[in-house]
Amino acid sequence: MTETENQLAQQLFNAYQTKHALNANDFTTQLAGEDAAYRVQAELTTLKNQPVGGYKVSLTSATTQKMFDADSPLYGAQVANHFLAAPATVRQGAMMSPLVEVELVFKAKEKLAATDSLEDLWHKTTVAPGLELPDSRFADWFPDLAKNLVVADAAVGGLVVYGTELDTDQRFSSVEDVATPHCTLWHDGEKLVDGAASEVLGNPLKSLQWLVSKLDAQGKAVTAGQRVSSGTFVLPPHLTTGHWQADFDHELGNVQLDVTAD
Template sequence: MTTTTTETETQFAQQLFDAYQTQHALTMADFTDTVADEDAAYRVQAQLTTLKNQPVGGYKVSLTSEETQKMFDAQAPLYGAQVSNHFLAAPTTVRLGQLMTPLVEVELVFKAKEKLSPDDSLEDLRHKTTVAPGLELPDSRFADWFPDLPKNLVVADAAVGGLVVYGEERDTDQQFASVDAVATVKCSLTHDNEHLKDGVASEVLGNPLKSLHWLVGKLAAQGKSLTAGQRVSSGTFVLPPFLTAGHWQADFDQDLGSVQLDVTND
């Protein structure tokens, strides 16, 4: 992958950053030809991350189910770098005004206990990480983005990164006796005590550890790495609803616990 950004890519990254700061949404149609391919989109994302001038706290992996890949005409996942202060420990409160047009996803959030290698097996990753229940709040700098935003614009926009709320973190190899057990996690999502959706971890590339493995390999191919302390929101169990004010809760089985999030209208 070429790492040198073109003038057009640099300008696009600045426009995304301005939208990120001002919350004035961009119009999709104005940018459909701005990024030539996925490599260009990742160059824009890298420039956008630099403009944020904050530590990278981790990554989110998107398009991890057959359903979402079809929606965005993709054959593989994609990732977005997330700054550290966008990872929030539950329980927490978020203002709708912090975001633009956010969704709600149910995820497992892994944290690297040491630098991860593309040579790591799924079993290695089970030993080298912690795991926590999570709610991810995807968001975009484009108006009317879901589910119509072109894939390369999703990539450029930090994989429509918003916020990641995570629950109690435990050693993955203590929480799960095997790699296969990770795929069997089930979750229920509620809003103001109204049941909305149920999901299962196998929706995430068959196993969320496969999502983590994909990310480590993708980063390595771009000369990057996942280092100790960085977190990964590994992919949604459910097709996401839009975020609204109220009390959101995701309850996970297998003693993973719950994640609670209050959203205010301001």
């Protein structure tokens, strides 16, 4: 790592601890490219000094890739205590500027390999309905934050709330079936948006496969027990106080989250 990269990792960690947002305009020349951004993310993860509970995959639709001027997904490592079993309660002040995404959350039953086919991943994981709350250490980040700053900031990682987990090959009859779930997102009883799993690279298992391959190229892996939030079904609204619920078909069930005022 360069000294500049080390400094950025420390500034992100300080913002993570203090909840004082950084100004993205101050960092427009800090990163030489994506590799540098992932080095900063790795150092930020080390500074958190907590076990890695899994990963989140971002920019898994044509819409979000266009918004962030990208042509492929990106990932962020997530510490273990940022994965919460539903129903969950979160204080609004515990986050900075979060959004709400609806996702499938996979959990590895054994170490995943870059050679795994989609069918292998279908057999080697559990799946659960999920709400991801992306958040950033940069002010006014959505949807204008530079892609490499997104990467450096753990892919704007916040919290992941997951529902009931079941073997993926028991919940879905085939690999292709994983692309077919739909969901509805509600806030305080008001329907906000519908979404479909096919928005996630055509099939959320493809997002998981991309992540496993990307990590392998960096000498890393998804290991047994780690979870992966695989990509949003919907364009995310901002998180506000109140009761949030995502209802999924395919007998996936729902995910409930209450956000309380400070």
